[in-house]
């Protein structure tokens with residue numbers, strides 16, 4: 359029996375309120391953040407890709423096969439696949455969330471990865487983890503390296519595998535400590551809602567105990583601009599596609615260079631100049 363909860367707020371919540379909940383719990387649910395029309399367009403644009411991606415990992419390694427889930431449909435590079443996704447990527451709430459946690463330690467941040475996490479019936483609980491484990495060389499508790507969001511593209515329920523979260527685990531003293539069952543709760547939320555969580559909070563996909571209902575999740579995360587993202591954006595989103603995107607999306611995908619907010623060198627240059635020059639020379 360769980361002794362913890364996640365707080366749910368409405369889409370008009372102030373930044374101060376939802377950020378204070380994340381500070382306390384490591385995560386918050388913002389209910390129905392996506393307008394129904396945006397949610398419908400996003401789902402429609404992803405449908406064709408979902409149809410051609412079989413569940414299961416593409417990795418040869420057993421660890422990743424288990425982590426990715428044998429009955430979970432995952433694919434990345436959503437900026438090249440869906441115009442509606444770009445609207446989500448540039449949503450002011452995601453920006454305020456990432457600005458708050460990441461800008462204290464960088465001049466700008468990138469998209470870390472965008473991916474579907476569509477959990478099929480019969481999938482067991484995922485290996486619980488912290489997203490900042492992608493960059494394991496920092497001492498605990500180090501700076502905020504990454505922030506994540508999980509969008510519910512259909513209803514997330516206890517039965518279909520709503521994300522499990524250990525509220526407060528972003529502040530645990532011992533980073534090796536595992537969450538006990540009673541320290542976990544599920545991000546039950548209606549379609550269009552989002553779970554925002556820091557890279558330090560323990561979480562994972564819940565078990566899908568339904569026979570055949572897909573839990574349609576979409577993960578969008580950001581990482582400090584001087585760390586390497588999980589996804590290789592310039593291969594996932596080709597230059598011709600990136601050229602058509604708003605400047606902020608190009609920036610998030612690495613089609614702009616990194617300029618530190620304190621004195622220091624620039625990164626991701628092309629012939630010593632900002633990558634924007636490449637973007638504008640067709």
Ligand SMILES: O=C(O)CCC(=O)C(=O)O
Pocket residue numbers: 425475484508519520521522561562563564575
């Ligand atoms: O699907 C979920 O609810 C969470 C999955 C996750 O955290 C991951 O695969 O990194």
